[in-house]
Amino acid sequence: MTPINETLAQYSELFMLIAALIYLVSFFFFSWDMASASRSIRKLENELETVNTKELVGASGPSVNEPNDRKQLVSDDMEYTDGIKRPAANIGVAILVVAMLAHAFAVVARAVAASRAPWGNLYEFMTSGALVITVVYLLFLLRKDLRFVGTFVSGVVLLMMMGATIGFPTPVGNVQPALQSWWLITHVSVAVVASGIFALTFSMSVLQLIKQRAEKQGPVNGFMRLVPSSSALENWSYRLNAVAFVMWTFTLIAGSIWAEQAWGRYWNWDAKEVWTFVIWVIYAGYLHARATRGWTGTRSAWLNITGFLALVFNYTIVNLYFPSLHSYAGF
Amino acid sequence: MRTALMLLLLLAVAAVPGSLFPQRRAGADVVETWIDDNPTIGPILDFLGMFDVYSSVWFSAIYLLLFVSLVGCLWPRGKQHFKTLRQPPARTPRNLKRLPEYGQLILESNGPTPEEALVDAEKLLKKSGYRTELRDGSVGAERGYVREIGNILFHFGLLGVIVFMGIGGLYKYEGQKIIVEGQGFTNNLVSYDSFTPGTAFSEERLAPFGIQLEDFDVVFDRDSETHFGQALDYTATMQVTPGPGEETYQDTIKVNDPLTVDGVRVFLVGNGYAPNITVTDGEGDVAYSGPVIAQIQDPNTNSSLVVLKVPDAQPEQLGFVGLFLPTSYTGDDGVAVSIDPDAYNPELILNSYHGDLGLDDGTPQNVYVLDTDGMTEMNSRNNENGGITLGVGDSYDLPDGMGSISFDGWDRYVGLDLHYDPSKWGVGFFSSLALVSLVISLYVRRRRAWVKATERDGHTVIEYGLLARGETFGLREENIKLRQSFDHTWPVIPPDTSEDK
Numbered sequence A: 001m002t003p004i005n006e007t008l009a010q011y012s013e014l015f016m017l018i019a020a021l022i023y024l025v026s027f028f029f030f031s032w033d034m035a036s037a038s039r040s041i042r043k044l045e046n047e048l049e050t051v052n053t054k055e056l057v058g059a060s061g062p063s064v065n066e067p068n069d070r071k072q073l074v075s076d077d078m079e080y081t082d083g084i085k086r087p088a089a090n091i092g093v094a095i096l097v098v099a100m101l102a103h104a105f106a107v108v109a110r111a112v113a114a115s116r117a118p119w120g121n122l123y124e125f126m127t128s129g130a131l132v133i134t135v136v137y138l139l140f141l142l143r144k145d146l147r148f149v150g151t152f153v154s155g156v157v158l159l160m161m162m163g164a165t166i167g168f169p170t171p172v173g174n175v176q177p178a179l180q181s182w183w184l185i186t187h188v189s190v191a192v193v194a195s196g197i198f199a200l201t202f203s204m205s206v207l208q209l210i211k212q213r214a215e216k217q218g219p220v221n222g223f224m225r226l227v228p229s230s231s232a233l234e235n236w237s238y239r240l241n242a243v244a245f246v247m248w249t250f251t252l253i254a255g256s257i258w259a260e261q262a263w264g265r266y267w268n269w270d271a272k273e274v275w276t277f278v279i280w281v282i283y284a285g286y287l288h289a290r291a292t293r294g295w296t297g298t299r300s301a302w303l304n305i306t307g308f309l310a311l312v313f314n315y316t317i318v319n320l321y322f323p324s325l326h327s328y329a330g331f
Numbered sequence B: 001m002r003t004a005l006m007l008l009l010l011l012a013v014a015a016v017p018g019s020l021f022p023q024r025r026a027g028a029d030v031v032e033t034w035i036d037d038n039p040t041i042g043p044i045l046d047f048l049g050m051f052d053v054y055s056s057v058w059f060s061a062i063y064l065l066l067f068v069s070l071v072g073c074l075w076p077r078g079k080q081h082f083k084t085l086r087q088p089p090a091r092t093p094r095n096l097k098r099l100p101e102y103g104q105l106i107l108e109s110n111g112p113t114p115e116e117a118l119v120d121a122e123k124l125l126k127k128s129g130y131r132t133e134l135r136d137g138s139v140g141a142e143r144g145y146v147r148e149i150g151n152i153l154f155h156f157g158l159l160g161v162i163v164f165m166g167i168g169g170l171y172k173y174e175g176q177k178i179i180v181e182g183q184g185f186t187n188n189l190v191s192y193d194s195f196t197p198g199t200a201f202s203e204e205r206l207a208p209f210g211i212q213l214e215d216f217d218v219v220f221d222r223d224s225e226t227h228f229g230q231a232l233d234y235t236a237t238m239q240v241t242p243g244p245g246e247e248t249y250q251d252t253i254k255v256n257d258p259l260t261v262d263g264v265r266v267f268l269v270g271n272g273y274a275p276n277i278t279v280t281d282g283e284g285d286v287a288y289s290g291p292v293i294a295q296i297q298d299p300n301t302n303s304s305l306v307v308l309k310v311p312d313a314q315p316e317q318l319g320f321v322g323l324f325l326p327t328s329y330t331g332d333d334g335v336a337v338s339i340d341p342d343a344y345n346p347e348l349i350l351n352s353y354h355g356d357l358g359l360d361d362g363t364p365q366n367v368y369v370l371d372t373d374g375m376t377e378m379n380s381r382n383n384e385n386g387g388i389t390l391g392v393g394d395s396y397d398l399p400d401g402m403g404s405i406s407f408d409g410w411d412r413y414v415g416l417d418l419h420y421d422p423s424k425w426g427v428g429f430f431s432s433l434a435l436v437s438l439v440i441s442l443y444v445r446r447r448r449a450w451v452k453a454t455e456r457d458g459h460t461v462i463e464y465g466l467l468a469r470g471e472t473f474g475l476r477e478e479n480i481k482l483r484q485s486f487d488h489t490w491p492v493i494p495p496d497t498s499e500d501k
C-alpha cells in the first residue's frame, strides 16, 4: 500500500470547490441564454427580413415554405447552423470547459493521492460522476448543438458537487478490501457513464414534453424555439438511451461477477441490486414502448423520466438509508 | 407488445417492496423483530408476502407470465424470420422516387450498358453487406437480417438466465463456518455453523475436502492521518486437503479472492480475535480450556464482546461476560478502552457469575448472550469484588473458592462462507449471450435498397432508392456512401450538367 499524499489531497479538495464555483458561473450564463432567447430570436428575424431568405436556406436546410417569421431556427438533427447568435450560451460552454479542467484536476489529484480509482465512497462517487456528466456533455457538443440543455447539465453537475462537498465530505483514504476489485472498477465506471447519458436524455424528454404542449397550442415562442422539435428530441433520446441501456446491462453483469467474487452469490436481491434491476426493467420498458402502438411520444418520455428518477433514487436514498451489503457494514 | 410492456412495468413495481421491507432470505430474525415491532401491519404484510418478495406467488407469476408471453411472441417471430432468411430481397417498387432516400445518375455515353451497370451495382451492394438479387432491369438488396436474430437471441438469452438460476436453486448450497487459527474444517453437514441447501440437495453432494486455517494476517493503514488504523488487507493462509488421502497444499483467501476446492468457493466474510482462556472450577478441575470467539463491537478499535459459559464447572456452573480489548488503555476515569484495532496490549475485562446457566432444559440459546437470570454476580465493576482484568499470562482466583480463570494468549479467527453453485456458468453464458445479441439487435440497421438502370438518349440512367426498416437513423449517410461508390465506379456526368434535380 502506498501512503496517502496529504498535500495533493488538500489541493484536490480546494480545486473541487473552485470547480463548483466555476460551474455556478457557467450555469448563470446558460440561464441568461435561456432568458434572453426571445430577444435574440427577434434580432435574428429582423436581420433576416432584410436578406433574401432563399439564399440562407439551402436545399437540405429548414423548409422554405414556412412563413418567414415562423421559420425553424434549429436543425432537428441538432447540427450547428449559423442561424441565431447565442453569445451567452457560447460563454457558458467556454466556462464549462474551464470548470471541467479544474474538476478533472481535482478528481485525478484525489486518485493519485490515494493511488486508486476515485470512487471508494459517496463523496468520490458523486464528484467523479459529475465529471463524467460534464465530459459526456462536452463531447456531444463537439458534434451536436446541445446548447439548449446547458442550463440543465450545469445545474445538475453543480447540485452533485454541492451535495458531495456539503453532504458527504470525506477525507482521502485507502479503500476497504471489499472494494478492491477490477470488476468493481469497470462496474462503477460504466454505470457512471450510463447515468450521465440517462441524465442527458432525461432533460431531453422533459423538454420534449414542454415543447409538445407548446406545439399543440400553436406557434412556439421564446427559448422553446431554440429547442429541436419534440419528435426529434424523442428520436435522439431513444438513440442515446439505446447506448446507455447496453451499458446498464453490462453494469448489471459486471456487478454480479463482482458480487460472486466478493460474497459467492452473484445475485442476492439486496437493496442496491433490486434498484439496479428496477432501473434496467424500466428502461427495457422504454425501449419496448418505442415499438408499441400508443406508447410512443408522451408516454415513452414519461417512462424515460421515471427511469431517471429511479436512478437518482438509487444513488441517493438507497445508498444512504437502505441496509445493504453494498454499504460494507461489518467487514 | 403491449402485454410485454405492461408486464415489464409491473415487474419493476413488484421488485420494489423487497428493498423496502426486510427479507427472510437475508435474515429471518430481522423479519420477526420487524413484525413484533409492528403488530398491526406486520402480519398483513407477511400474509401478502412482503417479507419473501422474490419467492412470492405474485412476483413469480409476473415473471413467469412475462416469459410465457416472450416465448409466445418471439417463437412465431423467429419462425417468420427463418422463412424470410431464405427468401430473396423484396421486389422492386415501381416508383423509387417515393422512397425516403432516392438518387439518380446519368452516365457518360462511353459508360457501361444498363445490364453491365446492374452487375456492377450488385457487386457494390454485396460489398457493403447487402444480400442481393439481380432482376430484369433492377437489383434488389437487403441487409441487417442479424438484427432480428440478435433480438430473438437476446430474449431467449434472458430465458436461459432464468432457467439456469432456477437450476441453481435446486442444486446449490451455502454454509457458514467460523475457524480459529490452527483449527480445521471438513466439508460435511455437522461441521457447519449454519447451512442452507437448495431444494434438491442431498448430503452425498458435499465434496469431501478439508481446510485448515494456518494463519490470518491483517494489514492496517499506518500512514494516513485521517484513516489511521483502517484495515487495508486481510489474508487467510489455508492448508487445503482436496479429498481423503490426497496431498495437502497451501493457498490463501482474501476479500474478493476466494479459495476454490472441488467447485466449492470459500469466501472470507468476517474476522476477529479469539482469546485463549482456561477456567478451573471450585474442585480444582479444568472445566474449560481453549479459544473463545469474541465478536467485534467497534470496527475502529476492534473492541470485542466475550461471552464464556462453563457448564461443566463444579460445584456450580460459571459464566463470564465482558470485553476483549486488543490495545487496552486505561484513561483517567479508570475505564479501560481499546485504542487500536491491532493487538498491541490485549486485555480481558470480565464480569463473572455462578449459578445455573439455563442450558439443561434443552431450549436453544444464543452462544453470544449470557442469560444471568438464574445466576449470582461475583465480579463486576459495581460490586465489592470489582471486575476481572487480565493481561496475557495473568490468572485470577474467583471469590468464594469458585475456581480461577486465566488468559493464556490469543488467536485470530475468520468467518467463512462456503458456496457451491454449479449453474452459475450457465447464468454467465446466457447473460453474456444476451449482452452481445442486445448490441446486435440495437445497432445493426435493417435496410432495403434497389437500383434500376435504363437507357435514355444513348446514356445509361441509374436510379436507386433506400428504405429503412425500423429506425431511420443514418439513412441519409448510407445514401451518400452508396452515391460515392457509384461515382467511383462509373463515369458519371456531374449533376450540374445533367438534369439531376
Ligand code: HEM
Pocket (backbone or CB within 6 Å): A281, A284, A287, A288, A291, B001, B003, B004, B008, B066, B067, B068, B069, B070, B071, B073, B074, B151, B155, B158, B441, B442, B470
Ligand atoms: C424479460 C423481459 C424482457 C426484456 C428485458 C426485454 C427487453 C427488450 C429490449 C431491450 C428490446 C430492444 C431491442 C430492440 O429494439 O431490438 C426488446 C425488443 C423487443 N421485445 Fe422484448 N424484452 C422482454 C420481454 C419481451 C416479451 C415478453 C416480448 C413478447 C411480447 C418481447 C418482444 C419484443 C419485441 C417484439 C421486440 C422488438 C421491438 C422492435 O422491433 O423494435 N419482449 N425487448
